[in-house]
Amino acid sequence: METEVLWRAVEARDARFDGAFVFGVNTTGIFCRPSCSARKPKRENVLFFNETAEAEACGYRSCLRCRPTHAASADPQVMMAVEACREIEEMPEATLDELAGTAGLSTYHFQRTFKEIVGLSPKKYSEAIKMERFKEGIRDGSDVVTAMYEAGYGSSSRLYEKAAQNLGMTPAIYKKGGKGMNINYIITDCELGKLLVARTPRGICSVTFGDGDKELREGLDREFPNAEIAENDHDLKTAVDAIIKYLAGKNKRLVLPLDLQATAFQMQVWDFLRKIPYGETRSYSEVAEEMGDKKKVRAVASACAKNRVALLIPCHRVIASDGKLSGYRWGIERKKKLLAAEAG
Ligand SMILES: [Zn+2]
Known part of the structure; x- marks a missing residue:
C-alpha cells in the first residue's frame, strides 16, 4: 500500500519526495529520484528503495539525468507522512492522536499535512490497509473472523459489515436459507456421540453433535433449507481429523477455514x-x-x-x-x- 503512495509521487514527478525514496526500473537497470524527467516507466517494472545504497546493492545504476545520489534530504513533511504510513501499516488501529504524537504535530496539522501529501486521510489510509490485508487473508485461506482480526479490525461491527459486503457475505444471504450454497457433510462417531461436519467450497459451515445420524442431517436441512446438500467426505478429512484429535486432547488449537454468515x-x-x-x-x-x-x-x-x-x-x-x-x-x-x- 505504501508503494501506491510512492508510485503516485513518481507519476506526479513530485519533487517533495526527492530524498525520501528512489525507484529502480528493472527494464533499464537504472534508479531515479521521484521527480526525474526521464520517460515514465511502467508500474510493473518499478521497485522502490528507501536508500540509494539499497538500489545500488540490488545492481541498479544511478540515473545520469536526475542524479538521485545527489538529492538533498527530503521535505520534512514528506518524511513525516511516509513514516506515518509505515506506522499505520504496522499498527492499523493507531489513533489519530497517537499518529500526530509520533509526528510531533497537532492532530489538526498532522491530518491536514498527511492528506495533502498522501492523498488520503490517515483514517482512509488505515481502512485501505486493513481491507487489503483482510482480502489477502481470505485469499490465503483464513476464515472471515481470523482474517478480520489479523487485518486489525478488532471487533468493530461497522468495519465488519463493510468487509462482509465487500465479500458479498451479508446476513441476507443466510436468511435465504443457504440458497445457492453447495454443502457436503459427513457424520462420524466421536467421544461425544455422533459428530456432523459440513462445509461449503469456502469453509466449514456446520459442526454439530447429536445422538443419531437422522437427527443431525435434519438439523442441517433446517439450518440451510435452500442449499444443495450432499453426504460425502470431499475436503472434509482434515477438518474431521483435527476435531477428533482435539476431542482426544491431542490438539489444543483448532483453526479451520470457516464459512459463516451472521449479524x-x-x-x-x-x-x-x-x-x-x-x-x-x-x-x-x-x-x-x-x-x-x-x-x-x-x-x-x-x-x-x-x-x-x-x-x-x-x-x-x-x-x-x-x-x-x-x-x-x-x-x-x-x-x-x-x-x-x-x-x-
Ligand atoms: Zn532519473
Whole structure:
C-alpha cells in the first residue's frame, strides 16, 4: 500500500519526495529520484528503495539525468507522512492522536499535512490497509473472523459489515436459507456421540453433535433449507481429523477455514470467543463487559446459542456468572465433558 503512495509521487514527478525514496526500473537497470524527467516507466517494472545504497546493492545504476545520489534530504513533511504510513501499516488501529504524537504535530496539522501529501486521510489510509490485508487473508485461506482480526479490525461491527459486503457475505444471504450454497457433510462417531461436519467450497459451515445420524442431517436441512446438500467426505478429512484429535486432547488449537454468515454482533461475539484460551472459561457478563457493553449479556448468550460450529467457535467456554455451566446448544452433558477434558 505504501508503494501506491510512492508510485503516485513518481507519476506526479513530485519533487517533495526527492530524498525520501528512489525507484529502480528493472527494464533499464537504472534508479531515479521521484521527480526525474526521464520517460515514465511502467508500474510493473518499478521497485522502490528507501536508500540509494539499497538500489545500488540490488545492481541498479544511478540515473545520469536526475542524479538521485545527489538529492538533498527530503521535505520534512514528506518524511513525516511516509513514516506515518509505515506506522499505520504496522499498527492499523493507531489513533489519530497517537499518529500526530509520533509526528510531533497537532492532530489538526498532522491530518491536514498527511492528506495533502498522501492523498488520503490517515483514517482512509488505515481502512485501505486493513481491507487489503483482510482480502489477502481470505485469499490465503483464513476464515472471515481470523482474517478480520489479523487485518486489525478488532471487533468493530461497522468495519465488519463493510468487509462482509465487500465479500458479498451479508446476513441476507443466510436468511435465504443457504440458497445457492453447495454443502457436503459427513457424520462420524466421536467421544461425544455422533459428530456432523459440513462445509461449503469456502469453509466449514456446520459442526454439530447429536445422538443419531437422522437427527443431525435434519438439523442441517433446517439450518440451510435452500442449499444443495450432499453426504460425502470431499475436503472434509482434515477438518474431521483435527476435531477428533482435539476431542482426544491431542490438539489444543483448532483453526479451520470457516464459512459463516451472521449479524455483525454475532460475528463480534464469536470473534471474542475464539480468543478465550483453551482450558479457560468466561461468564456471559464478562464477555459482554470485555466487549464494551455489560448490558448486552442476553445478546451475548443468544449469539453463543446460535453458534453453528461447535468447538471451532468455543461457545462451550462461556458459563453463567455463578459458575454453573448454563446452557449448551448440544446438551449440557457434552459441555461438561468438554470443559473437564480441557481442564485436563
Ligand atoms: Zn532519473
